[in-house]
Amino acid sequence: MRIVTLLLVILIIASVCTAEDTDYFDWKGGKLLAAKNYTGALTYFDKAIDQDPNFINAYVHIGDTRRAQKDYNASLESYNKALQLDNKTKTAWSGMIEAYVALNNYPKASDAAAKLTAIEPTRKESWLKEGNLLQMQGLYDLAAEKYKSALDIDPQYKDALYRRAVSFMAMGNNSGAVELLDQVLAIDAKYKQAYNVKGLILEAEGKYADAQAAYNASIEIDPSWSMPRVNEIHTLFAQGKPDDAMKIFVTV
Amino acid sequence: MKLIHLVLCTFILSNFCVAEDASKYFDNLGSKLYSARNYSEALDYFNMSLDQDAGNADAWTHKGDAQRVLRNYNASIKSYYQAIGQDNKKATAWSGLTDAYSARKDYANASIAATELKKIDPKNKGYWVKEGTILQLQGNFSGAETEINRALAIDPQYKDALYRKALSQMAANNMDQAISLLDQILEIDPKYKQAYNAKGQALETQGMYGEALAAYEKALKIDSKWSLALTNKMHVLLAKGKQRDAVDIFLKI
Numbered sequence: 001m002r003i004v005t006l007l008l009v010i011l012i013i014a015s016v017c018t019a020e021d022t023d024y025f026d027w028k029g030g031k032l033l034a035a036k037n038y039t040g041a042l043t044y045f046d047k048a049i050d051q052d053p054n055f056i057n058a059y060v061h062i063g064d065t066r067r068a069q070k071d072y073n074a075s076l077e078s079y080n081k082a083l084q085l086d087n088k089t090k091t092a093w094s095g096m097i098e099a100y101v102a103l104n105n106y107p108k109a110s111d112a113a114a115k116l117t118a119i120e121p122t123r124k125e126s127w128l129k130e131g132n133l134l135q136m137q138g139l140y141d142l143a144a145e146k147y148k149s150a151l152d153i154d155p156q157y158k159d160a161l162y163r164r165a166v167s168f169m170a171m172g173n174n175s176g177a178v179e180l181l182d183q184v185l186a187i188d189a190k191y192k193q194a195y196n197v198k199g200l201i202l203e204a205e206g207k208y209a210d211a212q213a214a215y216n217a218s219i220e221i222d223p224s225w226s227m228p229r230v231n232e233i234h235t236l237f238a239q240g241k242p243d244d245a246m247k248i249f250v251t252v
Numbered sequence: 253m254k255l256i257h258l259v260l261c262t263f264i265l266s267n268f269c270v271a272e273d274a275s276k277y278f279d280n281l282g283s284k285l286y287s288a289r290n291y292s293e294a295l296d297y298f299n300m301s302l303d304q305d306a307g308n309a310d311a312w313t314h315k316g317d318a319q320r321v322l323r324n325y326n327a328s329i330k331s332y333y334q335a336i337g338q339d340n341k342k343a344t345a346w347s348g349l350t351d352a353y354s355a356r357k358d359y360a361n362a363s364i365a366a367t368e369l370k371k372i373d374p375k376n377k378g379y380w381v382k383e384g385t386i387l388q389l390q391g392n393f394s395g396a397e398t399e400i401n402r403a404l405a406i407d408p409q410y411k412d413a414l415y416r417k418a419l420s421q422m423a424a425n426n427m428d429q430a431i432s433l434l435d436q437i438l439e440i441d442p443k444y445k446q447a448y449n450a451k452g453q454a455l456e457t458q459g460m461y462g463e464a465l466a467a468y469e470k471a472l473k474i475d476s477k478w479s480l481a482l483t484n485k486m487h488v489l490l491a492k493g494k495q496r497d498a499v500d501i502f503l504k505i
Contacts, residue, residue, distance in 0.1 A: 138500055170499035200502070204490045227483060227505065234487045237457045246423035247391045249453070252480065 022051040026058050033065050041065050056082045060091045067099050075099045088119050097129065106136045117146075124153040128160050131167075140167040158184045162194055174201050192221040196228045199235075208235045226252050275305035283314055291318045309338035313345045320352050328352045343372050350382055359390045377403040381413050388416065393423035411437045415447055418454075427454045445474040449481050456488050464488045479505050 029044030042065055048058040059082035066075035076099050082092040093116040100109035113130040120126055131146030147164035150157055161184045168177035178201055184194040199214035212235040218228040230252050236245035282297030298315040301308055316331035329352050335345035346369045353362035366383040373379060384399035397420040403413040418433035431454050437447040452467035465488045471481040482505050489498040 135503055138496075140496070140499070166499060166503070170496045172495055197502075200486075200490065200498070203487070204493075204495055204498075226479075230480060230483045231487070233453070234456070234484075237453070242425045242457065243391075243393065243423045246388075246393065246419060249422075249450075250385075250388045250419060 022048045022055050022058075025051065026055065026061060029058070029061055029065075033061065033068070036068070038065050038069050054085055056085050056089055056092075059085070060089065060095060063092065063095045063099070067095060067102065070102070072099045072103050090116060090119055093119070097133070101133070106133055109133050110137065121149075122153060124150040124157050124160065127153070128157070128163065131160070131163055135163065135167060138170075140170040143167045144171070156187055158187050158191060158194075161187075162191065162197070165194070166197060169197065169201055174205060177201055190221050192218045192225060192228075195221070196231065199228065199231055203231070203235055203238070206238075208238045211235045212239070271304045272308075275301045275308045275311060277301075278304060279308060279311040279314060282311070282318075286314065286318055286321075291321050294318050295322070307338050309335045309342050309345065312338065313342060313348060316345065316348045316352070320348060320355065323355075325352050325356045329356075341372050343369060343376075346372065347379075347382070350386070354386060354389065357389075359386050362386045363390070375406060377406040377410050377413065380406070381410070381416055384413070384416050388419060393420040396420050409440055411440050411444060411447075414440075415444070415450070418447075418450055422450065422454055422457075427458050430454045443474055445471045445478065445481070448474070449478075449484060452481070452484055452488070456484070456491065461488050461492050465492070 025044045025048035029041040029048065032038075032041035032044060042062060045058045045062045045065065048055050049062075052058075059078050063075045063078035063082065066072070066078060076096060079092045079096045079099065082089050083096075093112050096112040097109050097116065100106070100112060110130065110133040113126070113133050117123075117126040117130050127146050127150035131143040131150070134140075134143035134146060144164050144167040147160040147167065150160040151164070154160075161180045165177040165180035165184070168174070168180065178198060181194045181198045181201075184191050185198075188194075195214045195218035199211045199218065202208075202211035202214055212232055215228040215232040215235065218225065219232070229248055233245045233248050233252070236242075236248070278297045278301035282294045282301060285291075285294035285297060295315060295318045298311050298318060301311040302315065305311075312331050312335035316328045316335065319325075319328035319331055329349060332345045332349040332352065335342050336349070339345075346365050350362050350365040350369065353359070353365060363383065363386050366379065366386055369376070369379040370383060380399050380403035384396040384403070387393075387396035387399060397417055400413050400417045400420065403410055404417065407413070414433050414437045418430040418437075421427075421430035421433065431451055434447045434451040434454070437444050438451075441447075448467045448471035452464045452471065455461075455467055456464035465485065468481050468485040468488060471478060472485065475481070482501055486498045486501040486505070489495075489501065
């Protein structure tokens with residue numbers, strides 16, 4: 001009986017030690033990944049998987065490393081292995097989104113983002129991400145719905161308000177867009193992108209002086225941002241001020 | 253006694269020659285590194301060159317160039333002045349000085365340096381355009397045109413001068429004249445993307461949105477990632493009432 005007990009204890013200790021080795025290899029790989037030593041990192045992640053072929057984190061980290069090496073297909077393969085072990089691995093879905101974006105495959109990135117949102121529906125950032133990926137595909141109405149879900153969680157979420165305004169603008173709902181942008185600016189008066197998009201909407205409506213004022217507000221926040229300066233050129237020409245327009249034109 | 257003097261003179265002269273040769277050698281090495289865009293290391297070699305011969309105007313100029321590329325404009329200006337101190341007619345130093353002042357947005361001093369350049373070599377068309385460009389940056393479009401016309405008198409096919417002249421014409425609201433100049437450039441060089449972009453702007457100002465769009469698209473055909481032309485294309489789409497298409501571009505800029 002004593003011998004059996006002893007063997008059992010040894011077995012448990014050995015198992016624990018093996019698990020510790022796996023964690024160590026993964027941790028060590030993570031350190032090397034952070035130091036951008038990708039080849040070294042992969043060696044350790046592989047060792048972790050040799051120890052434990054079901055070790056999800058190592059698959060995710062291999063995916064991250066391959067993505068850092070711009071080997072996106074290998075990266076996706078590794079994320080998929082992690083997801084085969086556990087379909088709710090958030091880090092794997094998140095890495096997969098980035099890999100698909102890097103491949104300019106927005107439909108697939110969008111699918112992955114939807115999975116992530118389904119896993120964590122109370123996280124506003126997930127809804128925003130999903131919305132942004134839909135916007136990149138020109139699916140402005142669907143994107144607007146996702147932003148609405150983010151705003152249901154946090155009505156003051158300025159990034160979601162801003163992006164929803166961009167969707168509204170694309171759909172021709174200018175008054176709705178301006179209302180949202182004004183909300184953003186009430187929350188954060190330094191949100192330069194909101195002034196810029198407001199300027200574009202005003203310009204589209206032929207309100208050139210108002211558009212120019214909005215662009216100038218954006219430039220005041222960030223004088224090095226070239227986009228509102230280029231935008232201002234168009235409003236100056238539209239107001240019959242070619243000399244002023246060209247003064248900016250030669251500097252951008 | 254005469255023999256001792258002769259030996260001493262030969263010794264001094266040979267040392268002088270060795271230092272001068274070494275200075276040129278280091279300057280050449282530095283220039284090679286500069287061409288390979290290894291600016292920091294190039295700077296080390298220019299310094300070594302100047303350690304050997306502080307009167308090497310080329311090394312001072314090249315040091316100024318490297319410092320300018322590294323955005324150390326004040327140091328760059330000092331180096332150019334050292335070169336000019338050695339040789340007042342060193343055009344490359346005046347040229348570098350013009351660019352360094354321009355980069356610092358000190359257009360008044362840039363203009364002074366450009367004027368010196370024209371005095372050194374009035375037949376150099378590039379110097380007239382340089383001065384014209386600085387005047388444009390100061391908002392003096394008519395003054396710029398006078399300088400640019402001098403460049404065109406030297407070479408009527410000089411596309412950079414034609415382009416700058418077109419910009420002055422646009423500032424004066426002479427859009428037809430500007431478009432004609434831009435078309436001249438595009439006949440000389442169909443890959444001159446800036447001409448398509450400016451033409452698009454001139455056409456857009458005249459309300460010719462379809463033609464403006466075509467011009468921006470030609471600029472983008474040459475350089476698909478050029479954000480200026482993309483932004484301009486977005487504006488012409490807004491003007492045409494195509495907000496959705498405009499936003500499609502907006503999200504990609």
